[in-house]
Amino acid sequence: MSRAANAAGITDTLGTKIQTINYQLKASGEDTATFEDGLMPWISLDHPEKQIDSLIGANEVVLPYKKVTLIIDYPLTRQAVLEISSQTENFTRKDLILAISKKYHEIYEEETKTTQAKVVPPDQRNGLINRNETDGKYGICCHDLTDLDLGSVEVYKGINDKIYLILEVES
Template sequence: MKKNSLLIFIILSFISCGEKTISDKSFEIEKPNLMYGGMVVSANPFQIEGENGKRYIRRKGGVGGINLANPEINKLYGADMSVTDSTKAILLIDFPLKKQIGYEIQNDNGFNRKDLVLELSKAYSEIYVEKDEYGICCDDLSDLELKMIMVYEVNGEIYLEPKVESKK
């Protein structure tokens, strides 16, 4: 019995130490604090690459962003370009949520475009599983495209604000 209890304790400890979901690690954040309390460090467009090696332009107009449901990393223009050298950042998500949330992300090498597309794709996939909790009613995940990420520095912390739009 003692061995079974110890085994159950170890298994439960291991499970509870697993990776947290977005809802576990996110927090609500006010955008005006960022806009008026920080400095814009950079604006980074996220676009797909056309067959000619240049940025893809849609026939209907506008530059094609990277789809968050099915990101084609091999077509991401400038995938290895650095967005920030900071090893920690707070990633903000607001569209199409009814509130803005943020959560801390880490990468020992800083963040390039590929890293952030994969992080956002994972985050949005988790959010859409619980879309009622986030107040999402109309847009499908497959309609969302990442167009740009704004980088802010506020009190020494890096905030990454993606500009996500529906391609509808």
């Protein structure tokens, strides 16, 4: 499954789309048979640091901004709008995925702390092994963080030159 924030209809209010940042990895091992062009079109949101060595254009500056607003709506039932800042004056592809991953980890941790409906452990799930919906701050449904990969980031420039990021998340 794939979903970007446009499914929620919010991109109409974000301003003008100015670019798309794609994430691709050099395929290796058994993945080379699946991806004929040798490129996997996503990177793990759970542990991207394990794949950075295979990330195409890892050190390329993709955002010439110090601060951007990240909109995360998948697999959340209540979206998160969070700012991320670069340690420099811009974000490389590597910097960006690491910052996004960190925010996803924070969201999942906060959900665990604020939910009454505890997550059923994977080894205790029946039928489809999807994560049960929880009722915490974000209402995470259907996917553990280990299920999620980032395919691309759409970049929008809004009022007062504010920069918004919309994620294309694969599961």
